[in-house]
Amino acid sequence: MTQNRNKLIELLIGNLVNSVLHSILEKAINDRGLSKRYAQELLTSFSLAQRYREKINPVHSALPYQDIAYIGTKIIRKVKAELEQRKAKGYENLDISLVEGLVERRLKEMKITD
Amino acid sequence: MDQVYLPRNRQGFPLGGYVVVKPLESMHVTEKPHFYGIKEVAPLKLGIVQEIFALISRHAHDCENVLITGSFLEEGFSFQDIDVLIITDKEMNEKSLQKAIESSIKIEVHLLVMSHDALLKGLATDPLYHMMLSKAVAKKRFIYHVEREVDYKLLDLHLLKSRVLIDNFDSLNGNEKYSLVRNMVAIFEFIKGEKLRKEHVDKEIESIFQVKVFTIRQNVLDKKTFLREFRGVYQKTLDLILEGIRHDSKQKQAH
Numbered sequence: 001m002t003q004n005r006n007k008l009i010e011l012l013i014g015n016l017v018n019s020v021l022h023s024i025l026e027k028a029i030n031d032r033g034l035s036k037r038y039a040q041e042l043l044t045s046f047s048l049a050q051r052y053r054e055k056i057n058p059v060h061s062a063l064p065y066q067d068i069a070y071i072g073t074k075i076i077r078k079v080k081a082e083l084e085q086r087k088a089k090g091y092e093n094l095d096i097s098l099v100e101g102l103v104e105r106r107l108k109e110m111k112i113t114d
Numbered sequence: 115m116d117q118v119y120l121p122r123n124r125q126g127f128p129l130g131g132y133v134v135v136k137p138l139e140s141m142h143v144t145e146k147p148h149f150y151g152i153k154e155v156a157p158l159k160l161g162i163v164q165e166i167f168a169l170i171s172r173h174a175h176d177c178e179n180v181l182i183t184g185s186f187l188e189e190g191f192s193f194q195d196i197d198v199l200i201i202t203d204k205e206m207n208e209k210s211l212q213k214a215i216e217s218s219i220k221i222e223v224h225l226l227v228m229s230h231d232a233l234l235k236g237l238a239t240d241p242l243y244h245m246m247l248s249k250a251v252a253k254k255r256f257i258y259h260v261e262r263e264v265d266y267k268l269l270d271l272h273l274l275k276s277r278v279l280i281d282n283f284d285s286l287n288g289n290e291k292y293s294l295v296r297n298m299v300a301i302f303e304f305i306k307g308e309k310l311r312k313e314h315v316d317k318e319i320e321s322i323f324q325v326k327v328f329t330i331r332q333n334v335l336d337k338k339t340f341l342r343e344f345r346g347v348y349q350k351t352l353d354l355i356l357e358g359i360r361h362d363s364k365q366k367q368a369h
């Protein structure tokens with residue numbers, strides 16, 4: 001059971017990393033209209049993250065503090081690593097300062113924090 | 115023989131005389147649709163297409179063109195929704211139009227409204243648009259000649275969607291897996307400058323993964339082998355994109 005919970009948390013983290021990264025890359029594209037078109041056709045990481053969240057107890061209230069800290073820190077670390085990899089290749093307009101705020105918002109939307 | 119009852123005697127309507135019963139609102143006679151990338155559509159589906167065109171004509175009669183794309187045009191009836199693309203520069207109430215279409219044909223509709231310029235821009239930069247228009251039924255004839263313009267940042271964003279498959283293999287159904295694989299392979303082919311037709315992309319998928327597209331859609335894959343291949347192609351595509359971003363950035367600096 002514990003192992004299942006841990007696995008679900010890892011899956012949740014992976015999808016939230018994608019979701020936050022997606023938001024930042026979207027903002028870095030000059031033509032905002034272009035980045036948004038036809039996006040709803042594809043499965044979003046956010047909706048998948050929601051599927052996993054619904055299987056992690058407590059479902060209707062915030063997760064214990066240790067979980068919140070672990071999930072938040074890991075998402076921030078992974079997103080920043082992805083962004084740094086792109087920056088190193090010369091990717092411009094990437095606003096790394098947005099990461100913490102976006103992660104905080106996702107955690108709230110997922111009812112991981114209050 | 116059906117009978118029509120008139121409550122009182124009327125001149126010209128003798129008892130037992132034959133009459134023609136006709137709806138007041140006559141069916142809109144639509145022009146013959148134009149097929150792109152397909153030879154024919156099943157008569158039942160064609161009827162639905164024409165009903166959609168007629169409904170849109172009634173709600174947005176001055177739109178430039180209407181296109182039906184996506185899985186609806188595949189053989190058989192395994193589609194989940196109908197992709198409808200309306201080309202217009204005018205504002206329109208998409209939600210109410212979508213509702214009107216759905217309540218009339220009783221099938222879920224994915225409605226996309228865009229301007230002519232937005233479509234051209236999309237065709238120049240986005241592999242999904244190429245795929246979308248490679249097989250379509252259009253209300254009016256169309257020819258869109260656009261020069262391909264590889265926007266690596268946009269491709270990076272599109273590719274990210276396919277990464278979902280790596281972490282979520284067990285949670286996805288066959289159609290979701292196919293859609294994510296097709297997205298990635300279409301991006302790879304787009305960068306290579308290949309023509310993006312659905313058949314071509316499907317062929318590439320089958321050659322890369324050594325499985326039939328049908329097997330992917332049926333969700334009967336060998337997870338280990340499939341994911342190994344998938345990771346390889348994903349990384350190769352991402353490397354090409356990052357290399358493109360690096361190249362673009364160097365060129366910008368040189369200017």
